[in-house]
Amino acid sequence: MVLLKMIFPLQRRVRLAQGLWLLSWLAVMSGAFTFCLGVYLKTELLRRAEVMDNTEIHVVPNILMLVGLASIGTNWFAGRVCQDSLDVTRFPRWKPFLLAWFAVAMILCFLLITSVVLSYALQGHLEESLKVGLRNGIRFYRDTDVPGRCFQKETIDRLQVELRCCGNNNFRDWFEVQWISNRYLDFTSKEVKDRVRSNVDGRYLVDGVPFSCCNPGSPRPCLQYHLLDNNAHYNYEHQSEELNLYSRGCRQALVDYYMELMNTIGPGVLSLVFVQISVLLSLRYLQTAVEGAMALEDPEGESEGYILEKGLKDTFEEFKANTLNLLKLGQINPNAEEDGDEKAASS
Amino acid sequence: MVVMKMKFPFEKRVKLAQGLWLLSWLATMAGALTFTLGCFLKTELNRRAEVMDNTDIHIVPNTLMIVGMASLGINYFAGKICQDALDAGRFLRWKSFLKPYFGVSCFFSALMLLSVIMSYIMKGNLESSLKIGLKNGIRFYKDTDTPGRCFQKQTIDRLQMQFHCCGNTDFRDWFEVQWISNRYLDFSSKDVKDRIKSNVDGRYLVDGVPFSCCNPSSPRPCIQYEITNNSAHYNYEHQTEELNIFIRGCREALVNYYMGLMKTIGAGVFPVFLIQGSVLVSLRYLQTAMEAVTGEENTEMETEGYLLEKSLKETIMEYLDPVLTFFLLNQVSDDSTGAEGSTPTP
Numbered sequence: 131m132v133l134l135k136m137i138f139p140l141q142r143r144v145r146l147a148q149g150l151w152l153l154s155w156l157a158v159m160s161g162a163f164t165f166c167l168g169v170y171l172k173t174e175l176l177r178r179a180e181v182m183d184n185t186e187i188h189v190v191p192n193i194l195m196l197v198g199l200a201s202i203g204t205n206w207f208a209g210r211v212c213q214d215s216l217d218v219t220r221f222p223r224w225k226p227f228l229l230a231w232f233a234v235a236m237i238l239c240f241l242l243i244t245s246v247v248l249s250y251a252l253q254g255h256l257e258e259s260l261k262v263g264l265r266n267g268i269r270f271y272r273d274t275d276v277p278g279r280c281f282q283k284e285t286i287d288r289l290q291v292e293l294r295c296c297g298n299n300n301f302r303d304w305f306e307v308q309w310i311s312n313r314y315l316d317f318t319s320k321e322v323k324d325r326v327r328s329n330v331d332g333r334y335l336v337d338g339v340p341f342s343c344c345n346p347g348s349p350r351p352c353l354q355y356h357l358l359d360n361n362a363h364y365n366y367e368h369q370s371e372e373l374n375l376y377s378r379g380c381r382q383a384l385v386d387y388y389m390e391l392m393n394t395i396g397p398g399v400l401s402l403v404f405v406q407i408s409v410l411l412s413l414r415y416l417q418t419a420v421e422g423a424m425a426l427e428d429p430e431g432e433s434e435g436y437i438l439e440k441g442l443k444d445t446f447e448e449f450k451a452n453t454l455n456l457l458k459l460g461q462i463n464p465n466a467e468e469d470g471d472e473k474a475a476s477s
Numbered sequence: 478m479v480v481m482k483m484k485f486p487f488e489k490r491v492k493l494a495q496g497l498w499l500l501s502w503l504a505t506m507a508g509a510l511t512f513t514l515g516c517f518l519k520t521e522l523n524r525r526a527e528v529m530d531n532t533d534i535h536i537v538p539n540t541l542m543i544v545g546m547a548s549l550g551i552n553y554f555a556g557k558i559c560q561d562a563l564d565a566g567r568f569l570r571w572k573s574f575l576k577p578y579f580g581v582s583c584f585f586s587a588l589m590l591l592s593v594i595m596s597y598i599m600k601g602n603l604e605s606s607l608k609i610g611l612k613n614g615i616r617f618y619k620d621t622d623t624p625g626r627c628f629q630k631q632t633i634d635r636l637q638m639q640f641h642c643c644g645n646t647d648f649r650d651w652f653e654v655q656w657i658s659n660r661y662l663d664f665s666s667k668d669v670k671d672r673i674k675s676n677v678d679g680r681y682l683v684d685g686v687p688f689s690c691c692n693p694s695s696p697r698p699c700i701q702y703e704i705t706n707n708s709a710h711y712n713y714e715h716q717t718e719e720l721n722i723f724i725r726g727c728r729e730a731l732v733n734y735y736m737g738l739m740k741t742i743g744a745g746v747f748p749v750f751l752i753q754g755s756v757l758v759s760l761r762y763l764q765t766a767m768e769a770v771t772g773e774e775n776t777e778m779e780t781e782g783y784l785l786e787k788s789l790k791e792t793i794m795e796y797l798d799p800v801l802t803f804f805l806l807n808q809v810s811d812d813s814t815g816a817e818g819s820t821p822t823p
Binding site: 275283287288310311319340341342344346349352354364435 | 621622627630631634635638656657658660661662663666687688690691693694696697698699701710711712713
């Protein structure tokens, strides 16, 4: 029972070959486009690599780049095959490669769909990674004299200014760490001594934030320190003040940014999947139709094209049997030595 | 006296026509590029229009856009003319068109060269425009409740953060204006009253700057207020402190940015001018060479091509004559036949 049989007169075969040639070039360009999207996404992730704890999310752009390159080669090959398909003398040399080609094309489609699924599934991982990365960034903000951490301050400042965010969850994260280095604290002053004594770890904690949290959209010059003290500033109520600082946390800002990026990339990737599947199906029809025509007495007559020779179940059984045979040949079997010699003599 | 005469055998004429066709397409694309560059420059100037006092500098992108559009038309016609050039019959219909065409083309080519020159010499104009615009921006920084000026604060803040600059000439410009609005000053406090009494106009002046002047590269949390007071902050000397706030003035930053942009664009448009010039010169040679062929039996004979039939001065007079007669006719003259009412009026 043949799967999805279609009749192919000569004209239709010719049209199919021409259409497939154009489609394969379209698929090559889509592959290149996917590669570029992968490179772009990787660059964007690397830009903020300092506030990410791990690189698990990089699997998405890596897959896109790999599949983009592979599909360029695969579809170029498909173009060559269909160029030779209408010439009876040149087509047979491609026959042994076609099965492998179909397998590779299906793997590529599968990988592309996986990458789209992963870009949604890994959102939780991304958020965790950012949570830890930002927490470290805020903790080491003051260590501008420690080698290896001296750029944390600049990184966090630029991040907060560019993404218009403050802190990890919100601006209160800054109240819980000492972000002013001891080098700039006068330990002889009463105020400093009081603050340092008032908590267990001897840290200088303030209810203040760095300047990079300031919102330029505020009508008032930025209030950075004594944020929870309404009396410290004239005409100020911290409960109702919304515009003074950025209200969004940087973790939320970064997750939103990357999710938006991946949502934009998603449709482009899915269109490549669609194109690749069309190329695959067209090439299968072309292969079966041309092989059918070559078997006929009149090579320009009508032939049948199909996707699978037997039904889906039968093809799967056959595939399983072939695989088991291959595995059996590899097994050590005293009887197989004689069979193996025979097979070697006949191949 | 012919200007720049050249001999054109038949083969050379054919090669000239083919070369000109390719060159005209190249020039068309170059003209489109010029138009795009003009649009880009105009967009960039408009983005910072709020800190510019006048729009004189916009003459550069406007000229580029006009010249870009014009060159599309000029080169389109050049392509069509040279396609017809080798066929003596079809070439005839272009004859009356060519004289005004060359006049217009030379005008726009000169305009292109002028735009390139202007993109280099308009620095002073841009600088004075920015000086006034920034001065106003800093003066009206506190007026976030005044309609029409309420966005000055946000504009100046974003400008300083983006261009890594502070103030007009430098950060001291902020010491000379009151940039903190009276709405946020407690007039019952001693400090405020002292400061206001200490100057003639009753302004609240501080030796402090807005947060947007802060430099993220500084190893120390930003010191915004009491910048010139060394004892107000621990381990601080304002004379040697360089990284705390941006030391560059915004005027210098913006001038450098725009001059860099315009110089690059000028350097890109100059080759376009050369290509356009070569298109016109080639077309002129082709026209004069083909005109010598018309009416002859042997169309494959050798002819002469030249740039100008008469000398440069005479040619200019020839072009200006119609313009001058037009004006002369309108002059009131004693011995004119005005009584007969035959003086044409426009």
